[in-house]
Amino acid sequence: MEAYFIAIGIIALIYVILSLGLTLQYGLTGLINFGHVGFFAIGAYTSALLALKGVPLVFSFAAAAALAGLAAWPLGLVSLRLRDDYFAIVTLGFSEVVRIVITSERWLTNGVQGIPGIPRLYEGLGGSAAQLAVLVTVLAVTLVGAWIIRRIAGSPFGRLIEAIRDNEEAVQALGKDPARFKIQVLVVGAALAGIAGAFYAHYITYIVPDQFIPLVTFYVWMAIIMGGVGRVSGAIVGTAILMLFLEGSRFLRDIVPGVSEVDMASVRIGAVGLLLVLFIMYRPQGLMGDYTKR
Amino acid sequence: MFYAQLLVNGLVQGLVIGLAALSITLVFGIARFPNAATGDFMTFGAYAALSAHKATGSIAMGGLAAIIATGVISLLAYLAVFRRLAERSVVALLVASIGIAFFIRAVLGVAFGHSQQVFQVPLSRPYVFGSVRITPLDLQLAAVALAALALVFAILYLTPIGRQMRAVADNRDLARVSGIRPDRVMIALWLLAGSVAGVAGMMLGIKTIVTPEFGWEMLLPAFTAAILGGIGSPVGAVVAGLILGVVQEVSTPLVGFTYKIALAFIIMLAVLLVRPRGLFGRLEGAR
Numbered sequence: 001m002e003a004y005f006i007a008i009g010i011i012a013l014i015y016v017i018l019s020l021g022l023t024l025q026y027g028l029t030g031l032i033n034f035g036h037v038g039f040f041a042i043g044a045y046t047s048a049l050l051a052l053k054g055v056p057l058v059f060s061f062a063a064a065a066a067l068a069g070l071a072a073w074p075l076g077l078v079s080l081r082l083r084d085d086y087f088a089i090v091t092l093g094f095s096e097v098v099r100i101v102i103t104s105e106r107w108l109t110n111g112v113q114g115i116p117g118i119p120r121l122y123e124g125l126g127g128s129a130a131q132l133a134v135l136v137t138v139l140a141v142t143l144v145g146a147w148i149i150r151r152i153a154g155s156p157f158g159r160l161i162e163a164i165r166d167n168e169e170a171v172q173a174l175g176k177d178p179a180r181f182k183i184q185v186l187v188v189g190a191a192l193a194g195i196a197g198a199f200y201a202h203y204i205t206y207i208v209p210d211q212f213i214p215l216v217t218f219y220v221w222m223a224i225i226m227g228g229v230g231r232v233s234g235a236i237v238g239t240a241i242l243m244l245f246l247e248g249s250r251f252l253r254d255i256v257p258g259v260s261e262v263d264m265a266s267v268r269i270g271a272v273g274l275l276l277v278l279f280i281m282y283r284p285q286g287l288m289g290d291y292t293k294r
Numbered sequence: 295m296f297y298a299q300l301l302v303n304g305l306v307q308g309l310v311i312g313l314a315a316l317s318i319t320l321v322f323g324i325a326r327f328p329n330a331a332t333g334d335f336m337t338f339g340a341y342a343a344l345s346a347h348k349a350t351g352s353i354a355m356g357g358l359a360a361i362i363a364t365g366v367i368s369l370l371a372y373l374a375v376f377r378r379l380a381e382r383s384v385v386a387l388l389v390a391s392i393g394i395a396f397f398i399r400a401v402l403g404v405a406f407g408h409s410q411q412v413f414q415v416p417l418s419r420p421y422v423f424g425s426v427r428i429t430p431l432d433l434q435l436a437a438v439a440l441a442a443l444a445l446v447f448a449i450l451y452l453t454p455i456g457r458q459m460r461a462v463a464d465n466r467d468l469a470r471v472s473g474i475r476p477d478r479v480m481i482a483l484w485l486l487a488g489s490v491a492g493v494a495g496m497m498l499g500i501k502t503i504v505t506p507e508f509g510w511e512m513l514l515p516a517f518t519a520a521i522l523g524g525i526g527s528p529v530g531a532v533v534a535g536l537i538l539g540v541v542q543e544v545s546t547p548l549v550g551f552t553y554k555i556a557l558a559f560i561i562m563l564a565v566l567l568v569r570p571r572g573l574f575g576r577l578e579g580a581r
Binding site for chain 1 (some may be wrong): 327328330375378379382384385386388389390392393394395396397398399400401403404407408409474506513514517518521550552553555556558562563565567
């Protein structure tokens with residue numbers, strides 16, 4: 001039982017890191033990133049492949065963050081001068097292309113067979129001690145990430161990006177170039193997703209392209225919308241609900257007889273869809289959001 | 295001559311993309327957001343056609359079922375969700391359209407299962423021109439697509455409601471003060487956009503295999519064609535769809551089958567970088 005809670009805790013914190021990235025990008029800056037899972041995938045594969053080549057995990061994690069951030073940069077250059085909705089389409093397309101590339105380039109990623117046997121963190125400790133150490137590490141990274149985002153939100157830079165979200169023309173009129181700040185935000189959020197991906201790869205130890213479908217992006221969207229957009233507390237609460245939902249649906253399948261795994265996957269997708277629509281319609285500010293504005 | 299064959303295949307594929315892009319560009323131009331549920335509307339149309347075809351054995355009945363059922367589901371999506379979000383930001387509409395897309399896919403997955411399904415159409419001998427082979431089925435599909443396009447353009451350019459739709463696309467406020475009732479225009483829009491997506495879905499289903507995910511996978515090429523054609527331009531969407539279909543097919547020997555969709559993405563980025571208003575779009579659109 002204890003092992004189960006540690007496992008859930010690790011996955012939940014990985015999702016919190018993903019939501020923090022999206023909170024920075026969408027919640028604070030208003031960037032509609034529909035391709036979060038693409039950066040997550042880049043981080044997972046980068047760190048997994050480097051680690052299997054014998055690179056120490058500290059460096060493979062750093063490379064995961066760097067490469068995911070680097071991938072965001074040209075994407076931002078091309079699309080951030082365009083309207084928001086175009087950016088949403090471009091990022092969605094980007095994450096699909098990432099998945100196509102890792103599916104097709106078998107020489108590098110082993111295609112649909114995926115990469116097995118990715119080394120765990122703290123393998124030397126063995127068993128439950130290693131698990132606990134992983135949990136503590138992810139927690140530490142999450143807390144640092146949350147702290148950085150709160151610091152950013154309170155800094156002049158944070159006020160600027162929030163101003164971009166609220167009125168881009170006004171920012172332009174003040175002589176600031178919104179695109180430059182948006183690219184910085186995009187890169188930082190993508191790097192966070194890359195770190196989350198690295199944790200994921202080294203925790204699950206086996207990655208295949210099917211783990212990086214757009215549904216993952218919208219799990220994260222669901223989390224921040226349910227929790228409350230633009231707040232660190234919202235990202236955390238939303239992720240907690242998301243985990244309850246994901247684990248609950250797995251639990252439900254185990255006790256209800258005659259429901260196949262594919263059916264349950266459909267039900268899960270349908271519930272995500274329905275929740276997204278309902279929250280957008282009836283509680284756009286989320287559970288932790290500011291009730292005074294709409 | 296090998297490429298001539300690919301050109302023919304590409305044209306049929308291009309008509310499917312063009313119809314999907316037409317649905318996107320109509321909604322984008324008039325309701326002002328990129329409808330990410332378009333792909334799943336297509337899937338819905340394909341399953342509707344599949345069921346009707348199984349029940350009656352007639353492709354024509356299948357097409358009718360696709361048009362009606364998808365038009366209705368699209369209208370329902372508008373009445374239940376999009377209409378209530380009309381005054382909200384574009385991201386609300388966008389996220390809601392993703393939610394609707396997931397919901398439709400889930401319902402189809404539970405109702406029809408996840409196994410691949412095919413239209414049982416009789417095989418027929420292809421017509422041979424030199425080294426180019428054209429199947430009667432391809433010709434029929436092309437005829438259906440062209441008929442659907444002719445109908446849509448007739449509605450848009452020859453009927454009062456079509457004129458009103460174009461007026462709203464052009465300038466919503468001006469249309470309103472001119473006495474155009476936005477509600478009627480929106481209902482016509484969603485019926486039309488849904489039906490067009492339904493036809494596209496049925497065509498794609500007949501050409502390939504139907505799964506609950508197959509429409510979603512067409513979303514990227516369809517968005518690319520809508521952007522390449524210029525958002526809000528129906529003619530542009532169709533022309534760009536044909537271009538994209540041909541480019542995808544002709545490049546397949548060079549880049550491989552799996553990179554078809556990636557190619558659409560590269561083309562989208564290139565268009566946004568060089569000419570964000572597309573081939574036929576207006577200047578203020580994208581920026």
